[in-house]
């Protein structure tokens with residue numbers, strides 16, 4: 001065992017010991033009932049997942065998915081609301097006692113990708129695929145509702161199920177996703193005190209990755225239009241070459257992260273699109289650049305757009321060119337509430353074993369679960385979905401992405417425990433919910 005892993009083991013031991021003092025967890029009897037109920041619903045849940053996988057729908061068009069979700073939730077006798085933020089669905093499961101409300105959020109949309117797996121339940125819709133595992137998320141949330149609905153006697157408060165459209169981003173010109181769900185009141189009536197979510201992750205089945213504080217980055221976009229002056233390619237001095245200026249801008253922007261940002265506070269600036277020019281022998285009049293900015297802190301998030309614009313301004317103006325800089329704010333960083341994490345970590349450790357709960361370095365990908373975390377304490381983790389017998393698995397957003405379906409049952413089990421635990425800790429959460437937001 002390396003020094004590093006010995007240190008991790010000792011740390012984990014103390015974590016388990018310390019957190020065991022504050023965790024009650026669900027009682028043994030309830031844990032057995034959860035297992036039994038999952039077992040009972042297994043074949044139905046797989047049927048649901050495969051139906052969703054075969055019938056993927058793009059962001060803000062999740063009509064059939066929402067219909068299936070709402071129909072199932074209504075058949076359970078829950079209080080269901082549809083048509084929130086276009087195709088969103090919520091359901092309230094009241095327990096036997098009044099109290100705190102905790103929520104579970106799942107996203108429902110698919111991606112414009114042609115599936116290339118050879119599973120028998122591959123997508124029937126050309127060019128559309130559940131390549132981000134949102135079919136698994138939806139199935140886990142529905143399965144959790146099915147299981148907890150049979151355990152009402154154990155619920156001290158309410159559980160709200162939130163099925164959200166457009167996590168991958170609404171189509172251009174449309175609103176959508178978590179932001180719109182919140183705007184349309186999903187965290188009200190009754191007020192939700194804490195929210196839980198997960199994302200499938202290409203790590204081994206049985207593993208969960210988690211950390212407190214920022215866990216995923218903000219994702220903002222920018223566009224730069226460099227306006228030069230066209231001339232003959234043989235007479236560049238008569239024009240202003242937007243391509244040469246764009247090249248300088250691109251290279252200079254790379255120095256922001258390496259020279260202007262605190263290296264202990266990560267940030268990414270990537271320019272993924274560049275277009276300009278007309279012909280090989282004409283000096284380009286205009287070049288468009290588009291990029292993404294990923295940050296984990298508010299300070300970097302505020303600072304970087306200004307630094308980019310300063311560079312663009314300096315380079316273009318020094319050559320008598322002009323520019324248009326536009327910046328579009330996207331999702332903020334996903335922030336795992338430290339107090340909620342402290343309370344829930346023992347549950348993960350107990351369910352999965354210390355070796356299977358892994359510390360995750362913050363990821364520079366984004367998730368609009370972050371909007372919920374801005375309002376109330378949130379707990380978000382990554383669920384391993386790689387068949388451990390396989391060496392590797394295709395990443396998220398790949399046409400070959402194929403999660404191990406056994407992860408669905410584990411996801412349901414974890415969510416049942418976390419939600420019930422959340423309600424058990426309601427007085428603690430109410431006292432501490434605003435402390436670190």
Ligand SMILES: [Zn+2]
Nearest residue numbers: 132168396397
């Ligand atoms: Zn995705």
Ligand SMILES: [Zn+2]
Nearest residue numbers: 132133167199
């Ligand atoms: Zn996703």
